[in-house]
Each structure stands twice: as structure tokens, then as C-alpha cells.
Amino acid sequence: MPKPLRILVLEDSEADAALMLRELRAAGLTFEAVRVDSEESFARALSPAVDLVLADYTLPDFDGGRALATLKASGLDVPFLLVTRTLEEEEAVTFMLQGAFAAVLKDRLGGLAPLVTRALEERELRRENRRIHETLEAEVSLRRTIEDAMTAGLVSFDARGKINHVNRAFCDLVGYSREELLGMAPPFPFWGTEGQSEFGAQFRNHLETGEGPRDIEAVGRRRGGGRLEVDVQVSVVAGKEGTPEGLVCLVSDIAEKRRMEEGARRARRALMTLSRCNEALVRSTSEEELFHRVCEAAVAQGGYRMAWVGLKGTGAGKPVAMAARAGHESGYLETAAITWGDDERGRGPTGSAVRTGAVVVSRDIATDPRMEPWRREALKRGYLSSIALPLKEGAEVFGALTLFSNEKDAFDSEELHLLCDLADDLAYGVAAMRAQAEKRVLQERALHAQKLDSVGTLAGGVAHDFNNILMVILANCGFLLSSFSEEDPRRADLEEVRAAAERAAGLTRQLLIFSRRQASNPEVLDLNALLRNLQKMLRRLIGEHIAVKEELCPEPVRVLADPGQLEQIVTNLAVNARDAMPSG
Known part of the structure; x- marks a missing residue:
């Protein structure tokens, strides 16, 4: 049996609270x-056991x-629904x-009930996401622990051959x-003089074609000149189209090869899991894909030397984090250490x-004093001018699109205008992705409100027409009663007719209330x-074969x-009780 919900009701009217709960x-909610009605009692009742808060607007x-x-300050993830008589949009x-x-x-x-159900479902989704x-x-922590506990060296390379991951054993x-x-590009110093030609050629072949031996014996050099004889087991990381996007290598001393076979088997299993995760990330649709x-x-299409998107970071030093890049980059961004602070690397x-929200153009990187921290590396890669678009x-401002050209003074006024439109479109796309979930919620609410309005309109029309019929019945009952004496045996039946018509008129009032008329x-x-007034009508309504027993309060209940x-x-x-009885 599911555990009942715990609902905290902030309401000074006991009757209103009872209507909500009913x-x-x-x-069907259990x-x-x-119910609380003051700030002190509300704060005291808040606890992790509370599943939902229903609160009046004014107490x-x-x-x-x-x-x-108060709820937000408590840090509790509890849905909060406002239930009030009047509230402007x-x-x-x-x-x-x-x-x-x-x-x-x-x-x-x-x-109320559908909103409560949806609020609880969304809270459960948040908890599941956490x-x-x-x-x-x-x-991730376990994988890092496993990798650092391995005695075999683990190293991975991206599609350009730069190192993007190592474990402790490989460093040793x-x-x-x-x-x-990390970020080191070939040729690597640990290949040594002997390994540069042979292993370098095999390494490039793996990256370019995905072909080549999977188990390689090579001779390298430790830092300081020591000879390093290793067995390298190569795994190719395949991209979306099956083309190689990187390598993962398990490196071990040949002398320890046999002792490390069991560890290598376990490492390959972990690496396969890591490879699947990478495939899932490649196939995901996200902001990154747009960038x-x-x-x-x-x-x-634009012919720029290099393009990249940087996002405004919030960590120490105010970094600008690279989100995407294309073109001739060759490790430039890995060492650029760009920030958006008011310092040398942020100017x-x-x-x-990113800092000012304005378009910034460097028309000649060779002479622009703002480019001093990056000038040498930029010119080495053929970057002669650049533009940064917030x-x-x-x-x-949440980031910037930066473009490099291999021409000086590359960005004239017309091109600048078009690039500003490009940046605006990119920013709009990101904002649209972020707003998509909120938009779906608003659409569902609008549709629900439209349905309620239609039902209310229909109910109001029916109730208005039915009420006119009841007025005729009540008027004629009044005329007949006025013509009967108090002792007339027909009077009691006519009184019942009038009482039933008045109750029917009450029902039409409820429909008119629902339709807001x-x-x-x-x-x-x-x-x-x-x-007491309903007893006679109820006995006739549910049938004489069912007994109606009343147990009223000794004193008036107002x-x-x-x-x-x-x-x-x-x-x-x-009527519901009668229908639920075996012979009802």
C-alpha cells in the first residue's frame, strides 16, 4: 500500500481547507x-516529511x-501551491x-487535484535526476579510482593526437x-629517438584510418633519458560515422606484461564503458551541438581561419570556457587562459x-596591445585579425563568438553587421532551447484554461435555460398552494414538488457559479x-426498501x-450510498 502524502495547509478558514482537501x-489522492494559520506554526510544521504545501494568499x-x-529558505524541495479567492494574473x-x-x-x-498530481510528479522527476x-x-569517481589503482599506464588521445587523459601509472x-x-601534442618526448619514426608512423595511421596493429612493442625514453621498453595495446575510439576520433592506449613494461594481463582485461572492460558514454555524448542534441x-x-562557408564559442564562467579568475571550436586551432585555446575579468588576460x-557586452575587433593582432598575452601563438597559427561578438x-551576456581571419583589418562595416546578426541568431537559438521546457508547461496550462472556459460557457447556458423552466414550476406551485387549504391532503405532495424544484434551482445556481454567471x-x-427538511425527499429518492436513519447533533450546528x-x-x-448497496 503506498505511503499517504503529507500535506501542509496554510489556511485560516477551516471550511476552505476542508473544501481543498475534499x-x-x-x-483519489491518499x-x-x-492545517496551520500563523507564521510560527507554519515554520514549525515544515520538515522533510512534508510532500506538499497549499497556502492561502492572505491571512x-x-x-x-x-x-x-520561508519554504525556500528552508532548502526543502516541496511543491508550493497558492489557493486564494482573488489573484491578479x-x-x-x-x-x-x-x-x-x-x-x-x-x-x-x-x-487543484491535477495541478497537485503534476507538481508531485515533477518533484519526483527532480529527485530522480538528483x-x-x-x-x-x-x-566517475569510481572510474578515476580504478584507473589510478591500475599498475598499467593508461593514456588517451583526441583526433588531433593531443593527450586528453592519463592515469597515475602512466605519469610514473x-x-x-x-x-x-594533458594537451601535449606529437611528437612526444617519451617516444625517444628510436621510437619517433616507427611508433610515430603507426600512431598517425591509427588516427587517420583506424587501421593498424592493436598490440605494439615499442622503445621509448623516460624523462631524464632512461630507456623505456613498453607493450602498447591500442583501442580506436570510433565517431558517429565510424571514423576514428581518438585512441586509448594501455601501456605497460614488457617485463611486467604477464603479471598485468588480468589488470589489462579489467581496464579494457572499463574503457569499453567509457567509449559507449562518449558515443552517447556524440549523438546528443544540445547547445554544444549548435555551437x-x-x-x-x-x-x-565563411572562410575564417578559426572560430570558437566561449562561455562566461563563474569560477575563480572569471574564466571563459571553450564550448566549441573549428578551423586551424592546434592547441591555441588550451594555453590561452582567457578570462572576462578586468585584467591582462581579460582585456x-x-x-x-563578455565583460562589456560590446562587439570588440582587433584589426591587426601584430600591433594590438590588447593581444600581447597571445600574440606569438596567434601569429604562429596565421591569425592576423579577430572579432569577438557577445x-x-x-x-x-552568457558568452562570445570569436572569429579569426588570416587577413589584417578583415572586418568592414557590412561584414560586422552580418556577423552581429549571426551572433544574435546563435544567442536566440540557445535561449529557445532553454525556454522549450517552460513553453511546454505554459501551453499545457493555456489549453487547460481554454477547456475549463468552454465547459463553463456550456454549463452556464444549460443552467440558465433550465432555471427558466424551474421558475415556471415554482410559480405554478405557488398558485396551487394558495388555492389549497391547510387541511387539504394534496398540499403535502405539492409542497414536496415545490421543495424539489427549489433544490433543482439550487443546482442551477451551482452551475451558474461554475460558469461565473x-x-x-x-x-x-x-x-x-x-x-430534517431533506428527510422526506431523500426517502422517496432512494426508495422505500432502504431505511434512512438520522443521527443529528443535540445542539444546533451552524x-x-x-x-x-x-x-x-x-x-x-x-444517491451514491444507495448505488453502492447490494440491492440499491
């Missing part, structure tokens, strides 16, 4: 509810806005931007630190564009008296409610 029960000494702030939107899931009017509680994230982090084997090895496509188009075109979502008319009434609505509730309950 709607949820009618929808729950335990606690005597508290309000829904402060309640939402702008206020509702403000509440939702502050973290509320939805706002529901008290006279339209029919939509669990998956934690699992993935644990798997060749004598270089992890920081020195890559734009950069590739700028190089292939170049890319950093300035990427904005609204007024907020007529307001509810609550009044103070005695529940005992209302039930409530503020619409009498027609209460009579309809009791009638519905009686």
Missing part, C-alpha cells in the same frame, strides 16, 4: 493533512509570499517566478606530471566582449434543520454556506 480526496498576520520565502506570474508551482482560485478548485546525477558522479612510467602531459555547427559553418577581444539572453450566496444555517450547494452535496452522497 477535492483531493475526490481525485494523504494526511495538517490575518501572515501571507502566501512570506510563506513561500501579474501577481500569479510573480509568485511562480519566485518558486510557486501554481496558483488556484478557491471558486475553481476543480483544477539520484542519477549522484550515481554518475559516483561512477614516463616521468611527466599529469599537468605536463559546433556554427563554428564549422564559419570556417567552411583581449573575447574577454572584453552572446546575450535578454540583457545578460452568478455568485455564491452563503448564509448562516443550521445543518440539523437542513437535514455553518456559513450556500444552502442549495449543501443540499446537493447531501443528495449526491445519499
Whole structure:
């Protein structure tokens, strides 16, 4: 049996709270509810055991806005729904931007249960995502632990042959630190004089064709000149089209080869898992894919020397993180260390564009003082001028698109205008991806509101026409009653007809209320008296073969409610009870 939900209701009206909870029960939800009506009791009732908060907008000494702030300050992931009598659309939107899931009017509680169900489902999705994230982090940590526990060296290369991953054993084997090895491009110093020609040729063949021996014996050099004889087991990382996109190598001393066979088997298994993960990332549709496509188009169709997208980082030093690149790059970005801070490495075109939100052009890299930290490496790669275009979502800059040309003063006013349009389109695409999920939610809400409005319109029309018929019946009952004496035996039956017509008129009032054509008319009434008046009608309604027993409170039970609505509730309950009986 599923565990019942724990619902915290912030409501100063016990009757309103009961109506909310009745709607949820009618929808089949199982729950335990606690009602509070003050800031102190609300804060005391908040706990990790709470699954949902239903809050009134205005209370005597508290309000829904402060309640939402208290919930957010607690750090609990609990859906918050505002249930109120009146609320402007702008206020509702403000509440939702502050973290509320939805706002529901008290006279339209029919939509409460679906919203609660969806809020709980979305919370479960968030929790599941956190669990998956934690699992993935644990798997990454486990993989790193396994790799560093291996006695065989592990090294991987990207499609250009640069080292992008090593384990501790490989660092110990060749004598270089992890920081020195990462980003290192061939020819590698640990190949040594003897290995440069033979192993270098096999290495290039693997990267270019994916062909070649998978088990290679090679002679290299440790740092400091020591001879290094190794067995290298090569695995090719295949891309989306089956073309090689990198290599993964397991490197071990030949003398330890046999002792390491079992460890190598386990390493290959872990590497296969890693390869599958890489394939999934390649096939994913995301912002990164969009960035890559734009950069590739700028190089292939635009003829620029190199293009890259940098995103505004939030870590120490205010880094600009590379998200995509294309063209002749050759390790430039790995050593560029570009920031968006107001310092030497943040005053170049890319950093300035991210920091200020303005387009920045370097018309001659050879003489531009802002390019001093990168001039040598840029000129080495044929970069003679550049432009950095800020990427904005609204007024907020989140990155920059930077283009390098192999010509000085390459960007004239017309080209600049077109490139600004390109950057705007790219930023719009990113914003659209981020807004997609929110848009789906808004569309669903609009469709739901449209359906409710249609149902309300139909119900109002039917109720209005039916009410006209009832007025004729009631008027004629009045005329007939006025012509009967108090002792006339027909009077009692006619009284029942009039009472039934009045109850029917109450039902039409409810339909008009639902369609917002007529307001509810609550009044103070005695529940005992209302039930006594219904007894005779109920006995006839459910049949003489079923006994109706009343157990009323000794003293009057006064409530503020619409009498027609209460009579309809009791009638519905009686009919449902009759239908549920074996011979009902």
C-alpha cells in the first residue's frame, strides 16, 4: 500500500481547507493533512516529511509570499501551491517566478487535484535526476579510482593526437606530471629517438584510418633519458560515422606484461564503458551541438581561419570556457587562459566582449596591445585579425563568438553587421532551447484554461435555460398552494414538488457559479434543520426498501454556506450510498 502524502495547509478558514482537501480526496489522492494559520506554526510544521504545501494568499498576520520565502529558505524541495479567492494574473506570474508551482482560485478548485498530481510528479522527476546525477558522479569517481589503482599506464588521445587523459601509472612510467602531459601534442618526448619514426608512423595511421596493429612493442625514453621498453595495446575510439576520433592506449613494461594481463582485461572492460558514454555524448542534441555547427559553418562557408564559442564562467579568475571550436586551432585555446575579468588576460577581444557586452575587433593582432598575452601563438597559427561578438539572453551576456581571419583589418562595416546578426541568431537559438521546457508547461496550462472556459460557457447556458423552466414550476406551485387549504391532503405532495424544484434551482445556481454567471450566496444555517427538511425527499429518492436513519447533533450546528450547494452535496452522497448497496 503506498505511503499517504503529507500535506501542509496554510489556511485560516477551516471550511476552505476542508473544501481543498475534499477535492483531493475526490481525485483519489491518499494523504494526511495538517492545517496551520500563523507564521510560527507554519515554520514549525515544515520538515522533510512534508510532500506538499497549499497556502492561502492572505491571512490575518501572515501571507502566501512570506510563506513561500520561508519554504525556500528552508532548502526543502516541496511543491508550493497558492489557493486564494482573488489573484491578479501579474501577481500569479510573480509568485511562480519566485518558486510557486501554481496558483488556484478557491471558486475553481476543480483544477487543484491535477495541478497537485503534476507538481508531485515533477518533484519526483527532480529527485530522480538528483539520484542519477549522484550515481554518475559516483561512477566517475569510481572510474578515476580504478584507473589510478591500475599498475598499467593508461593514456588517451583526441583526433588531433593531443593527450586528453592519463592515469597515475602512466605519469610514473614516463616521468611527466599529469599537468605536463594533458594537451601535449606529437611528437612526444617519451617516444625517444628510436621510437619517433616507427611508433610515430603507426600512431598517425591509427588516427587517420583506424587501421593498424592493436598490440605494439615499442622503445621509448623516460624523462631524464632512461630507456623505456613498453607493450602498447591500442583501442580506436570510433565517431558517429565510424571514423576514428581518438585512441586509448594501455601501456605497460614488457617485463611486467604477464603479471598485468588480468589488470589489462579489467581496464579494457572499463574503457569499453567509457567509449559507449562518449558515443552517447556524440549523438546528443544540445547547445554544444549548435555551437559546433556554427563554428564549422564559419570556417567552411565563411572562410575564417578559426572560430570558437566561449562561455562566461563563474569560477575563480572569471574564466571563459571553450564550448566549441573549428578551423586551424592546434592547441591555441588550451594555453590561452582567457578570462572576462578586468585584467591582462581579460582585456583581449573575447574577454572584453563578455565583460562589456560590446562587439570588440582587433584589426591587426601584430600591433594590438590588447593581444600581447597571445600574440606569438596567434601569429604562429596565421591569425592576423579577430572579432569577438557577445552572446546575450535578454540583457545578460552568457558568452562570445570569436572569429579569426588570416587577413589584417578583415572586418568592414557590412561584414560586422552580418556577423552581429549571426551572433544574435546563435544567442536566440540557445535561449529557445532553454525556454522549450517552460513553453511546454505554459501551453499545457493555456489549453487547460481554454477547456475549463468552454465547459463553463456550456454549463452556464444549460443552467440558465433550465432555471427558466424551474421558475415556471415554482410559480405554478405557488398558485396551487394558495388555492389549497391547510387541511387539504394534496398540499403535502405539492409542497414536496415545490421543495424539489427549489433544490433543482439550487443546482442551477451551482452551475451558474461554475460558469461565473452568478455568485455564491452563503448564509448562516443550521445543518440539523437542513437535514430534517431533506428527510422526506431523500426517502422517496432512494426508495422505500432502504431505511434512512438520522443521527443529528443535540445542539444546533451552524455553518456559513450556500444552502442549495449543501443540499446537493447531501443528495449526491445519499444517491451514491444507495448505488453502492447490494440491492440499491
